[in-house]
Amino acid sequence: MRLEELPTPCYIVDEELLEKNLKILNGVRERTGCKIILAQKAFSMFKLYPLIGQYLNGATASGLYEARLGYEEMGKENHVFSPAYREDEIDEIVEICDHIIFNSFSQVEKFKDKVLKAGKKVGVRINPECSTQVGHAIYDPCAPGSRFGVKQEHFRPDLLEGISGLHFHTLCQQNADDLETTLNAVEEKFGPWLSEMEWINFGGGHHITREDYDIPLLEKCIKRMQDKYGLEVYLEPGEAVALNAGFLVTTVLDTLENGMEIAILDTSATCHMPDVLEMPYRPPLQESGEAGEKPFTYRLGGQTCLAGDIIGDYSFDQPLKSGDRLVFEDMAIYSMVKNTTFNGMALPAIVVKDKSGDYEVVHEFGYQDFKMRLA
Numbered sequence: 001m002r003l004e005e006l007p008t009p010c011y012i013v014d015e016e017l018l019e020k021n022l023k024i025l026n027g028v029r030e031r032t033g034c035k036i037i038l039a040q041k042a043f044s045m046f047k048l049y050p051l052i053g054q055y056l057n058g059a060t061a062s063g064l065y066e067a068r069l070g071y072e073e074m075g076k077e078n079h080v081f082s083p084a085y086r087e088d089e090i091d092e093i094v095e096i097c098d099h100i101i102f103n104s105f106s107q108v109e110k111f112k113d114k115v116l117k118a119g120k121k122v123g124v125r126i127n128p129e130c131s132t133q134v135g136h137a138i139y140d141p142c143a144p145g146s147r148f149g150v151k152q153e154h155f156r157p158d159l160l161e162g163i164s165g166l167h168f169h170t171l172c173q174q175n176a177d178d179l180e181t182t183l184n185a186v187e188e189k190f191g192p193w194l195s196e197m198e199w200i201n202f203g204g205g206h207h208i209t210r211e212d213y214d215i216p217l218l219e220k221c222i223k224r225m226q227d228k229y230g231l232e233v234y235l236e237p238g239e240a241v242a243l244n245a246g247f248l249v250t251t252v253l254d255t256l257e258n259g260m261e262i263a264i265l266d267t268s269a270t271c272h273m274p275d276v277l278e279m280p281y282r283p284p285l286q287e288s289g290e291a292g293e294k295p296f297t298y299r300l301g302g303q304t305c306l307a308g309d310i311i312g313d314y315s316f317d318q319p320l321k322s323g324d325r326l327v328f329e330d331m332a333i334y335s336m337v338k339n340t341t342f343n344g345m346a347l348p349a350i351v352v353k354d355k356s357g358d359y360e361v362v363h364e365f366g367y368q369d370f371k372m373r374l375a
Ligand SMILES: *Cc1c(COP(=O)(O)O)cnc(C)c1O
Pocket: 039, 041, 042, 081, 169, 171, 172, 173, 203, 204, 205, 206, 236, 237, 238, 239, 240
């Protein structure tokens, strides 16, 4: 199929752009000997797991369903972290996962024997109490009152038997300088136990495939843990794997005026790009400018009845008209994993652009996908 023939709305993931990211990550693996796994929370497009598996060591999950997806569709190293595991799910998790990371020592005590008996690895998530992001409390696992990770004051050296690794996850879209700061806090608070471990997991939030990311400093951080403590180092980025590798294509349905020009699109910020409202941020849009930069400025809004279903104000060289197509960028991550059918919105189709430039619609959704989640 050609681009103009695709149904809208649709997410397109570009294999070539994805592979470009995977090659950068693979370079870090090759130069340092660390292991890198996909955090499926950001990107679970399993059609592309075979490609991702060619470059990364496996996947990590936040619970049974993601773990099962990684097990079924990637079939490599399979890790899981959950703030607390359910008794009725732990057996299946132990069966399909290699590393099971616990958020508290009470969870360790409850489930450790099962994990060890199955020959799998037990890890503990620590909270180094080192906030390196400002103004983003919902993305800061070190914020006061956080439910994530064991703090130094609650750490139980008497319960370390059978625990082979420590895990921390404190970053969000950050550079390696913040990782270095965090590692200092990890060493300061948990240093005495690091050499008793086999592995350490640096979590996600490393924006490794962003242009200005300091890869040499990341590699220095990895080598520091390898050399000083003899640890195997894991990274589990989500965003960085599919950063700037996807698009959301939408069609203008109508234009109207209310003190400013408004265009209604066949997509929705709240349903199809929820991070635009939650993060919040302004997604890049091809062939557009800031409000007022080009001659024709529009407020772009969605089809739902939510007044705040606004993607943003953008300007164009020509007036928008019904039938025009717009292409939002960086829409592979935290998009199709978070979308909803709120207000009866249809879900965007999922499309792959392969390396020869062809488009393949791999999944289309309809009324049944809305109805089946209700009763
Ligand atoms: C969200 C998350 C990740 C991935 O984070 P990105 O910001 O997408 O890189 C990795 N590990 C854990 C435990 C997470 O919660």
